[in-house]
Amino acid sequence: MTTALLYALGAVVLLVGLAISIALHEVGHMYPAKKFGAKVTQYFVGFGRTLWSTKRGETEYGVKAFPLGGFVKIQGMLPPNPGDEPSVVRKSNTGMLTQLAFDARSAEYEHVAPEDEPRLFYRLVWWKKAIVMAGGPAVNLAIAFVLFAAVFLTIGASMATTTVAVVSDCAIPSAEAGRKCAADDPVAPAKQADLQPGDTIMSFNGTEVTSWDQLSRAIRANGDAPATIGYERDGSSESVTVNTSVEARTSLDDPDKVENVGFLGVAPTRGYERQDVGFVFTTMGDMTVQTIKAIGSLPEKMVEVTKAAFGAERGQDTPMSPVGASRVAGEITSDDETTVTDKVYSVTLMLASLNLFVGLFNLIPLLPLDGGHIAGALWEGIRNGWARLRRRPIPGPVDVATMLPVAYAVGAVLLVMGVILVYVDIVNPVRLS
Structure with a gap:
């Protein structure tokens, strides 16, 4: 496939996935509402002009022009005005906020028939309402x-391994990350030790290394002290001793904190490990x-x-x-x-x-x-x-x-x-x- 086709494929897959997620979100409201006896009159994916719809029983199902959204129409989401029955919500009100509520109620009950009143959403017990809306x-x-x-x-899961992917040429402060090495930048300890991409680090200061996180924390804790690194290259076991340096790096436990820690100058490869x-x-x-x-x-x-x-x-x-x-x-x-x-x-x-x-x-x-x-x-x-x-x-x-x-x-x-x-x-x- 060409790059353009792959790009389009990725975009379409994500948008279709989102549309399906939205459709299922609305099913999450509709299914319990119907089970609890509420009347659901519409189930639509999208907003705007209706592209297609069909009626099954008392519910109209359809798709609208803009599919990134959706709604389920459950009758009687709003209770009637105090003292009124749903079929006679017609009193006028004064005040802008009161009028907003009145207009919304009027629209809510415009198509409610007397036989639908026992099935209005507001009549459900509170826990059924919560289940419908949390669905x-x-x-x-x-x-x-x-x-x-x-x-x-x-x-x-994509995990950092103990196999080296990149060996830094120099030590660059984290605040200047992204720039190239300058003449006055110190040589990275890993470069001094002649570590190479593809080397798998097996031990650090005599302790077996089983994960990148363990290795990273050991390097950081080493400060500027000597470090004996055991590694495997092309099937052969090797060992080298080098002083790690101290550099400013973002804390592993607090991303907003910068601390001075030991630095070796290697970046890991990543691999997948089933979980x-x-x-x-x-x-x-x-x-x-x-x-x-x-x-x-x-x-x-x-x-x-x-x-x-x-x-x-x-x-x-x-x-x-x-x-x-x-x-x-x-x-x-x-x-x-x-x-x-x-x-x-x-x-x-x-x-x-x-x-x-x-x-x-x-x-x-x-x-x-x-x-x-x-x-x-x-x-x-x-x-x-x-x-x-x-x-x-x-x-x-x-x-x-x-x-x-x-x-x-x-x-x-x-x-x-x-x-x-x-x-x-x-x-x-x-x-x-």
Whole structure:
């Protein structure tokens, strides 16, 4: 295949994967809603003009023009005005915020027939509402787990090995990483020791080396002391003693910290090692923590992205839209220096990470995100349970319509963010090299 075809293949695979993930996310809402007896009138993948639809039973299924999104229409998401039955929600209101809620209720019940009233969503008990709204994010998290497992249990995890890939010619401070060696830069200890790419380090100061992480920590702890390195070259065992130097390097345990540590001047090759299910859980747990931190830093990162729209340098750790993600996938699959296994590994992990992000992002307790509805259902359960304990009248369903102004504000912010990300991904995209 040509580079252009490989690029297109990677982009299409990622976009199709995202579209399928979105479709399954909506199934995660629709399936429990139907099981609990709520009436689902529409299931659509995408937004905008309808390209195709068909009706099965009481539900219309279809695809719209812009497939990167979707929705399920469950009747009765909003309760009627206090004191009104659903079929008579027609009273006028005063005040802008009150009017917003009134208009939303009117639209909600415009097509509700009297026989549908027992099946309205707001009539479900609180825990059923929570399950319906958590179903979508739960599906994304399940997809992420399945994709991580598929990669780590078959291909394996990409691990740094103890085989040398690169030997540095000189010692360059981490703050100046990327520049070439200068005449006054000290020669790297590995260069002095005549270590070569392909050498496999077997021991360090008499201790057997079993992993790159172990070796790296041993080198760092050695300071500027002598180090006896046992290695294997072309099937023969060799040994050399050289003083490691001390250089400023990023801490292995705290990426925001720089410390003076021992330096040898070798970089490892990477290989795949098959893992077990425990590794999948551990890795997904670590990535969940990282993703939550990334979501927390999203406002700050969006400032960087906005600056990039006006020509500033785009950081590789800035958020991307589906357009940007597909471009990165295209770069991965069109890279001539990577194997087919590398391409499958990288694109699959990318899709898994995107599902993890979508699942966690949707759990933010703000409308119109799923987390906002979940929070309302949980509050309803707490409030009604407290009333029962105090033997007071049950307050009934939480009126999420009162939070519609927040939903509109959050929706507007998300829309603006989406437009900015798509624009910057076109004019100043994230590049792998």
